[in-house]
Amino acid sequence: xxxxxxxxxxxxxxxxxxxxxxxxxxxxxxxxxxxxxxxxxxxxxxxxxxxxxxxxxxxxxxxxxxxxxxxxxxxxxxxxxxxxxxxxxxxxxxxxxxxxxxxxxxxxxxxxxxxxxxxxxxxxxxxxxxxxxxxxxxxxxxxxxxxxxxxxxxxxxxxxxxxxxxxxxxxxxxxxxxxxxxxxxxxxxxxxxxxxxxxxxxxxxxxxxxxxxxxxxxxxxxxxxxxxxxxxxxxxxxxxxxxxxxxxxxxxxxxxxxxxxxxxxxxxxxxxxxxxxxxxxxxxxxxxxxxxxxxxxxxxxxxxxxxx
Amino acid sequence: xxxxxxxxxxxxxxxxxxxxxxxxxxxxxxxxxxxxxxxxxxxxxxxxxxxxxxxxxxxxxxxxxxxxxxxxxxxxxxxxxxxxxxxxxxxxxxxxxxxxxxxxxxxxxxxxxxxxxxxxxxxxxxxxxxxxxxxxxxxxxxxxxxxxxxxxxxxxxxxxxxxxxxxxxxxxxxxxxxxxxxxxxxxxxxxxxxxxxxxxxxxxxxxxxxxxxxxxxxxxxxxxxxxxxxxxxxxxxxxxxxxxxxxxxxxxxxxxxxxxxxxxxxxxxxxxxxxxxxxxxxxxxxxxxxxxxxxxxxxxxxxxxxxx
Numbered sequence: 298x299x300x301x302x303x304x305x306x307x308x309x310x311x312x313x314x315x316x317x318x319x320x321x322x323x324x325x326x327x328x329x330x331x332x333x334x335x336x337x338x339x340x341x342x343x344x345x346x347x348x349x350x351x352x353x354x355x356x357x358x359x360x361x362x363x364x365x366x367x368x369x370x371x372x373x374x375x376x377x378x379x380x381x382x383x384x385x386x387x388x389x390x391x392x393x394x395x396x397x398x399x400x401x402x403x404x405x406x407x408x409x410x411x412x413x414x415x416x417x418x419x420x421x422x423x424x425x426x427x428x429x430x431x432x433x434x435x436x437x438x439x440x441x442x443x444x445x446x447x448x449x450x451x452x453x454x455x456x457x458x459x460x461x462x463x464x465x466x467x468x469x470x471x472x473x474x475x476x477x478x479x480x481x482x483x484x485x486x487x488x489x490x491x492x493x494x495x496x497x498x499x500x501x502x503x504x505x506x507x508x509x510x511x512x513x514x515x516x517x518x519x520x521x522x523x524x525x526x527x528x529x530x531x532x533x534x535x536x537x538x539x540x541x542x543x544x545x546x547x548x549x550x551x552x553x554x555x556x557x558x559x560x561x562x563x564x565x566x567x568x569x570x571x572x573x574x575x576x577x578x579x580x581x582x583x584x585x586x587x588x589x590x591x592x593x594x595x596x597x598x599x600x601x602x603x604x605x
Numbered sequence: 606x607x608x609x610x611x612x613x614x615x616x617x618x619x620x621x622x623x624x625x626x627x628x629x630x631x632x633x634x635x636x637x638x639x640x641x642x643x644x645x646x647x648x649x650x651x652x653x654x655x656x657x658x659x660x661x662x663x664x665x666x667x668x669x670x671x672x673x674x675x676x677x678x679x680x681x682x683x684x685x686x687x688x689x690x691x692x693x694x695x696x697x698x699x700x701x702x703x704x705x706x707x708x709x710x711x712x713x714x715x716x717x718x719x720x721x722x723x724x725x726x727x728x729x730x731x732x733x734x735x736x737x738x739x740x741x742x743x744x745x746x747x748x749x750x751x752x753x754x755x756x757x758x759x760x761x762x763x764x765x766x767x768x769x770x771x772x773x774x775x776x777x778x779x780x781x782x783x784x785x786x787x788x789x790x791x792x793x794x795x796x797x798x799x800x801x802x803x804x805x806x807x808x809x810x811x812x813x814x815x816x817x818x819x820x821x822x823x824x825x826x827x828x829x830x831x832x833x834x835x836x837x838x839x840x841x842x843x844x845x846x847x848x849x850x851x852x853x854x855x856x857x858x859x860x861x862x863x864x865x866x867x868x869x870x871x872x873x874x875x876x877x878x879x880x881x882x883x884x885x886x887x888x889x890x891x892x893x894x895x896x897x898x899x900x901x902x903x904x905x906x907x908x909x910x911x912x913x
Contacts, residue, residue, distance in 0.1 A: 339647040339707035369679055375701020379726045382708055389697040393683020399647035400690055418687045 300602050301326045301484035303511075305497025306333070306345040307362050307531055308523055309490030310352035311588045313423075315598030316488075317353060318591075322422035326480040330492070331408070331427045332435035332465055332500030335448050337385055338376075340395040341402055344448075345497070346412055346427060347394060354419040362531070365390045384453040409474045424476065428501045431471040435500050438462035447496060456533040460540050463495055468503035481510040488601045489520035491586065493534040494553045495541065502557075511557035519560040519601050521586055522550045526566040530587060548573045555579050562586060562600060608910050609634045609792035611819075613805025614641070614653040615670050615839055616831055617798030618660030619896045621731075623906030624796075625661060626899075630730035634788040638800070639716070639735045640743035640773055640808030643756050645693055646684075648703040649710055652756075653805070654720055654735060655702060662727040670839070673698045692761040717782045732784065736809045739779040743808050746770035755804060764841040768848050771803055776811035789818040796909045797828035799894065801842040802861045803849065810865075819865035827868040827909050829894055830858045834874040838895060856881045863887050870894060870908060 351357040368388035407430040435447035502508040535545040547563040551574040564586040588594040599605040659665040676696035743755035810816040843853040859882040872894040896902040907913040
């Protein structure tokens with residue numbers, strides 16, 4: 298029994314915590330979005346890889362949902378003293394991860410090798426793969442600033458501006474990282490985590506062959522809706538879907554994924570959408586999906602892994 | 606009345622503290638070695654510029670003589686957890702300086718512009734110039750490892766290996782930073798600080814036109830010997846001089862600098878070398894040079910600035 302999980306950041310990381318409680322690490326492969334990756338202060342930052350690592354290691358800040366518990370901010374205070382760019386918060390402990398990753402990449406190591414080294418150092422034995430080792434960066438077009446990088450939109454602008462277009466720069470010439478296609482082809486179950494379809498899952502799907510590989514396994518692919526009652530649990534998924542002319546609802550999520558997903562897990566508050574989703578040819582599982590307790594998380598994990 | 610000081614790191618920084626007490630900031634220009642600069646973890650590090658900045662700002666760690674007081678080491682602990690390169694200690698506060706500098710350099714700012722921004726942020730109003738904005742890096746040849754960078758020699762190997770050759774890579778095509786030649790030409794007094802002649806002052810002199818500019822001002826140039834009683838006060842200056850076939854003494858220092866220095870300040874313990882130095886055509890001032898108290902430091906500062 299094996300499972301491959303297509304991941305964004307926080308929502309995916311929380312589901313992975315549950316999956317790791319109901320399956321063993323050697324059965325689990327997580328494929329992560331790298332469209333959020335960027336360089337700042339000379340450092341290479343991989344926000345989703347780090348959120349997944351820190352969360353599954355039990356080291357993530359519970360308060361913030363990203364970065365590390367027990368963090369200090371001495372470096373950023375100094376950057377602030379110089380009047381430097383401090384809108385992207387880098388904790389001192391977190392900086393150690395960025396220093397290590399940047400150093401290894403500079404030495405010529407691939408992002409997947411470095412990712413494996415990092416999760417091993419955290420005592421994690423599942424497989425975490427960036428979707429690609431090539432450059433792939435999400436940009437969004439806004440009315441007032443034109444096209445800006447995802448982090449400028451998400452962090453600096455606090456995703457408070459309207460987006461008219463999303464673009465994954467580099468995607469067309471990117472190659473899936475070693476193991477990505479193989480794990481999609483070989484897994485007993487494939488899960489699309491409750492992450493932002495527009496800016497977390499779509500960059501993964503934009504890498505050539507990945508969406509085709511998923512479509513070929515459609516009967517084994519289950520997605521968890523990140524939209525509950527018409528709202529994103531976290532972040533701008535609902536607004537982005539509306540701004541791009543989609544329905545910000547579980548039905549919109551089903552439309553988004555229907556070509557590669559045979560089952561959509563939706564929350565009980567959305568039960569009334571069941572028929573609209575089934576009309577799209579997508580099966581529906583209705584259950585609590587807001588991972589507010591370990592019990593709910595584990596039950597969701599069991600269902601998506603086909604253990605329920 | 607104006608003074609220009611040719612600087613390495615710790616010894617120069619301490620003398621500058623004294624000079625700033627006996628002169629005003631608008632009279633002082635410090636020209637710093639950048640041969641120790643290097644990149645690690647993707648960050649651009651300027652050890653001598655930082656030591657000078659932190660020391661003159663009164664923020665340097667008194668215990669270590671480099672880096673900042675009140676420092677924490679969370680980032681490096683994390684790098685260590687990953688098995689990363691941790692022989693070059695980067696404190697969390699100090700990292701803020703490297704993040705800021707690297708970011709500005711990436712934006713296309715020159716090292717001298719960034720240096721000015723950094724010292725202003727520390728409330729310092731003297732002029733601190735890197736000798737060049739171009740790449741210039743000191744390498745040493747060792748028996749067991751061949752040619753290694755200065756920081757690998759100085760920090761990783763704790764300068765415990767014999768050196769057969771010193772090379773300043775990039776020097777031949779480097780240009781003095783704006784203000785460097787002008788401040789040497791215009792200063793009333795020029796001081797060569799008590800820094801390592803081989804690996805701190807020589808990289809400065811290796812930039813084309815700098816040693817010629819100093820030689821043209823020889824009558825106004827005073828050096829303070831970094832060798833006291835045949836020993837370097839700090840670091841490997843004495844061993845390096847011996848290893849390169851020079852006399853590790855105040856006489857050796859006078860020989861090293863004679864073409865561009867008219868006066869050498871030596872410590873009282875070296876008074877018996879006076880005649881040998883004068884025989885080289887270099888005047889001698891004998892006085893306490895070990896800056897172990899503010900009084901000694903200020904008296905030394907007054908003498909080298911021609912105020913005594």
